[in-house]
Amino acid sequence: MKLSTRGLLALSAAILVPVSGWAQDADEGEFPFDSDIERNLSVPDGEEVEGYDPDKPWSLEVELEYFNNNNTSDDEVEDEYSATISGRYYFNENISVTGVLLGAPVDGDGIFPDDYDFYFEELYAEYATDAFTLFGGKYNPIFGIGYDDAISFLYGAEYFFGYELVERLGVGGAYNFSDSAGGSHSVGASAFRLDTTALAKTFFKGIQLADRADGGLSNTSGLESYNVWLQGDDPFGYEDSRYNITYRSQKGGLPGEETETGFAIGASKLFSLPNGNAIEAYAEAVSLDNSLDDGIAFDQDSIMATAAYLFGDDWAASLGGGYQRIRNSSDVTGIANGNNNFVSVSIGKTFADSLYVELAHQRAVQDGARRNQTGIFLYYGLEF
Numbered sequence: 001m002k003l004s005t006r007g008l009l010a011l012s013a014a015i016l017v018p019v020s021g022w023a024q025d026a027d028e029g030e031f032p033f034d035s036d037i038e039r040n041l042s043v044p045d046g047e048e049v050e051g052y053d054p055d056k057p058w059s060l061e062v063e064l065e066y067f068n069n070n071n072t073s074d075d076e077v078e079d080e081y082s083a084t085i086s087g088r089y090y091f092n093e094n095i096s097v098t099g100v101l102l103g104a105p106v107d108g109d110g111i112f113p114d115d116y117d118f119y120f121e122e123l124y125a126e127y128a129t130d131a132f133t134l135f136g137g138k139y140n141p142i143f144g145i146g147y148d149d150a151i152s153f154l155y156g157a158e159y160f161f162g163y164e165l166v167e168r169l170g171v172g173g174a175y176n177f178s179d180s181a182g183g184s185h186s187v188g189a190s191a192f193r194l195d196t197t198a199l200a201k202t203f204f205k206g207i208q209l210a211d212r213a214d215g216g217l218s219n220t221s222g223l224e225s226y227n228v229w230l231q232g233d234d235p236f237g238y239e240d241s242r243y244n245i246t247y248r249s250q251k252g253g254l255p256g257e258e259t260e261t262g263f264a265i266g267a268s269k270l271f272s273l274p275n276g277n278a279i280e281a282y283a284e285a286v287s288l289d290n291s292l293d294d295g296i297a298f299d300q301d302s303i304m305a306t307a308a309y310l311f312g313d314d315w316a317a318s319l320g321g322g323y324q325r326i327r328n329s330s331d332v333t334g335i336a337n338g339n340n341n342f343v344s345v346s347i348g349k350t351f352a353d354s355l356y357v358e359l360a361h362q363r364a365v366q367d368g369a370r371r372n373q374t375g376i377f378l379y380y381g382l383e384f
Contacts, residue, residue: 052093060087060384067154069375080105081112084121099123106202106209117202119209121167133188136171138195140164141227142188144264145244146284151308152318154360154375155344163264163286163302165248167200167210168192170223185232191223194253212253217260217292219253240270252290258297262288277311298329298337314350319343340366348377355380 062085069078083103090096100122108115124137143165172190179185196219200209210219218225231244243266250260266284273279283305291298304322311317321343329335341364348358356379364371 052090052096057090058088060085061381062384063379063381065380066378067375068377069154069373071371071373079112080110081116083118094129095125095127097123097125106207107205117205117207119202120199123199130176132173132175134171134173135190138167138169138199139190139192140166141168141170141172141190141192141248142229142231142244143227143246143248144284144286145231145242145266145268146264146282146304151280151282151306151316152320152344152346152348152358152360153377153379154346154358155320155342155362155373163288165192165218165227167195168218168225169195169197169199179232179236181235181237183232183235183237185230185235187230189226189228191226192218193221193223193225194219215252215254215257215295217250217252217257220251225250238269240272241268243267252292257292258290260288260290260292262286262291277309279307279309281305281307293335296329296331296334298335299327301325301327316346316348318346318348320345336367338367340364354382 063083065082065084067078067080069076069080071077085101086099088096088098099120101118102121103116103118105112105115106117106119120138122137122139124135124139126133126135128134143163170190170192172188172192174186174188176184176186194210194216196208196210196212201207202209212219212221225248227246227248229244229246231242231246233242235241235243245263245265247263248261252258252260264284264286266282268280268282271279271281283303285301285303287301289299291300302322302324304320306318306320308316308318322341324340326335326337326340329337342362343364344360344362346358346360348356350356356377358377359375360377361374362372364373
C-alpha cells in the first residue's frame with residue numbers, strides 16, 4: 001500500500017486510478033520480491049541494499065509523504081498523508097529479517113489524524129547467498145516493475161499501483177545467475193495468500209484490515225496463489241537497463257470467485273547524454289483475466305509507458321501515458337467495458353538528498369468522459 005512507502009498509494013489509488021480503470025486488483029537489487037526497501041527513481045536516496053556490515057548489522061529509515069490532488073473536472077480536492085518506518089536486521093551475512101510499518105488511513109473518511117493508524121505492511125525473514133535466496137513471512141510479491149521504475153510519483157508510478165500485489169503471507173525463493181556479458185538475472189517463484197492474521201490488525205485501534213469472510217483474490221486458508229518470474233539488470237551487455245517477466249495466479253476466496261491469471265512484461269533503460277544529463281524510458285504491458293474489484297469480475301489489458309529527462313541539479317521532467325481495455329465485466333454499471341486512456345506530465349526536484357517535491361497534471365478519458373487533475377507530492381526521507 002505505498003510508493004516507496006506504499007501507504008499513500010493505497011489512499012491515492014482511489015483518487016488517481018478510477019475503480020473501473022487502470023488495472024484493478026488489487027526489483028531491483030537482490031530481493032526476489034517487490035520489497036519496500038527498493039525505490040522509485042523519482043524519490044530521493046531511497047533506502048538501498050548495502051549488504052551485511054558486522055559493525056552495523058541493521059538499517060532504519062523513516063519516510064513521510066503528503067499528496068494533494070485537485071480534480072478540475074468535478075472540483076474535488078483531496079489531501080493524503082502517510083508515514084513509514086522500514087528496518088532490516090542481519091543476524092549474519094546470510095540471514096536477515098525485515099519489517100515495514102505503515103501509517104495510513106484505516107477507518108472512517110481518512111481524516112488526518114483521527115482515522116490513521118499503523119500496521120505491518122511487511123515482516124519477513126530471508127536467507128540469501130550469491131546463488132539463491134529463500135524467504136518467508138508477509139511481503140509484497142513481484143508482479144511487474146512499473147511501480148519501481150516509472151519516473152514520477154503523481155500519475156506516473158501510480159499507473160501501476162492497481163495491479164501490484166501487496167500484503168501477502170507466504171514463502172518463496174529465487175535462483176540468481178549471470179550471463180556471459182556480466183548481466184545479472186533471477187528466476188523464482190512464491191506461493192502466498194492474503195494476510196488475514198494478527199499482522200493485518202492495526203496497532204492502536206485494533207482494526208482488522210482483512211478477514212477470511214471478506215473473500216477476494218488470494219484470500220484463502222492455504223497458499224493457493226502463486227507467482228513465477230524472470231528478471232534481470234544490465235542483461236547481455238545492455239548497461240543501465242532492467243527487465244521483468246511475471247506470471248501470477250490468484251485463487252478466489254469465496255464460492256463463485258474465479259481464479260485470476262495474467263502476466264506482466266516490462267523493461268526500463270537509462271540513456272546518458274553528452275551534456276551530462278540523461279533520459280530514462282520505461283514501458284510495461286499487463287494482461288489479467290478474472291480480475292476482481294468490490295465483487296465485480298472483469299478482464300483487462302493495459303500498456304503504459306513513461307519517459308523522463310533528468311537534468312540540472314536533481315531535476316526530473318516526465319511524460320507518461322497509457323491505454324487500457326476492459327472486457328467481460330460482470331457489472332457494467334460498476335466497471336464498464338470499453339477503452340480508457342491517459343497522458344500526464346510532471347516536474348520534480350530533489351533537495352538536500354532527502355526532500356522531493358513534484359508537480360504533475362493528468363488528462364484522462366474514461367468511460368467516454370474526460371478527466372483533468374493536477375496535484376503536488378512531497379516526500380521526506382531520513383536514514384539512520
